[in-house]
Amino acid sequence: MSNDLASAQEPPKKKRKQQKSQLRVVFDTNALYVTSTSLGSASDLVRQEIADLIAESKYPDLDILWHLPEVVRHERQYQMQSEALKLRSAVNRIERLLGHNLALTDQILLDHVETKINEKEKTLELHELKLDHNRVDWIALIHSASYRLPPFSPGEREKGFRDAIVAESFLQLVGDSPKSPKLCRVVLLTSDELLSKAVNERIPSLPNVSVLASMEELKGLINTLVSDVDEEFIARLKPKAEKLFFTSSDEKDSLYYKEDVRGRITEQFKTELAARPEVTAFRKNGQWWIGRPNFARKEGRRTFWISRIEIDVEAGNVTAEPESAARGLLDAVEGMTTPSVSYVPLYNQLSSQGVISGSYHHSSPTSPASVVNSLWAGGTTLIPLMNRVVTQKGKDVYEVLWSTELTLAKELKKGHIEEIKHIDINWQSIS
DSSP states (O other), rough: OOHHHHHHHHHOOOOOOOEEEEEEEEHHHHHOOOOOOOOOHHHHHSSSHHHHHHHOOOOOSSSEEEEEHHHHHHHHHHHHHHHHHHHHHHHHHHHHHOOOOOOHHHHHHHHHHHHHHHHOOOOOOHEEOOOOOOOOOOHHHHHHHHTTTTSOSSSSSSSSSSHHHHHHHHHHHHHOOOTTTTTTEEEEEEHHHHHHHHHHHOOTTTTOOOOOOOOHHHHHHHHHHTTTTTTHHHHHHHHHHHHOSOOOOTTTTHHHHHHHHHHHHHHHHHHHHOOTTTTTTTEEEEEEEEEEEEEEEETTTEEEEEEEEEEEEEEEEEEEHHHHHHHHOOOOOOTOOOTTTTTEEEEHHHHHTTTEOOOOOSOOOHHHHHHHHHHHHOEEOOOOEEEEEEEEEEEEEEEEEEEEEEEEOOOOEEEEEEEEEEEEEEEEEEO
């Protein structure tokens, strides 16, 4: 009786709180930011897309820790400081104009950059990943550098030391992390193929470790982890989703063509498609690239997917060559001396090339001089040949959110475009 009474008086045991799973994300420099000549990008630690993802990725069942290897932080700091020092000449001109020393020394500029990075790391809750030098196999690293093994680039000059340090930092984090995928996953985000190869060669049997090449892959993984579906299920659906949205330009019955996604982007984002860096005079949009769809979420029988579209873009300045324009016109005219030849095709050709403008109605002048006189009499003027010089290239990025019905046979049908968003445009100067 006493034992029964004691048992009855014992407080009920508290249920053990279920441990939240963790995702640890490590950024490489090339995933962090593409350096541009524009001041805006030079003043930011990370791309806006990354900052938005960090701010939005708050989930009740998943903790996401964002890591920045120490060498990556210093590489980005070097890039930002280099851009800051480029402003020194402008400051000097202002001081001469005002006749006043603004006391803005190079060291002050460098200190401000460092302070800004520290503040941004704190705001974004970025954990700086420090390398334990005692845990690095320096002999193996030196061997890889000597024989240009990944992540070192082949060639006469050794390139890849910073990438090797990123790899070592990431692998040390892997070694310090739980090994169960249910408890923890560790991801390296990098678009560097040699770095990816070097890391993958050292994690072949670790199911909780991944190397991802793009932001859309990272978003797809996060969406999968926070949904009530497993990764194998999504992996089986991905090829079907890709076939439904877009496979090639020959398959016109895909959702991309049925709902005229390109036309909708062109119409909806006219301003974004025309935006260019301030220091440039023109922009040219090139090839459109359609990425494989990534899982977004599941609501009942509908699955939602995100397809990323990247547009190759160029920007630059224009230089004029008036002498070559005039010489080209006169040479062309003087080479046509047959009276019976009509000069209208010549004029049309030169006009379409931007060499001349105005009106010309004489179909059969009798001499080269009369051609020139007729052109000028009709109000024609010589226009300098414009030479376009591309100074920057980049990617204009959009995301298409679309949904499809999941049948009992695990097939996808009835695709529908839900939303199209402009994500970012990244410019990179051409040296």
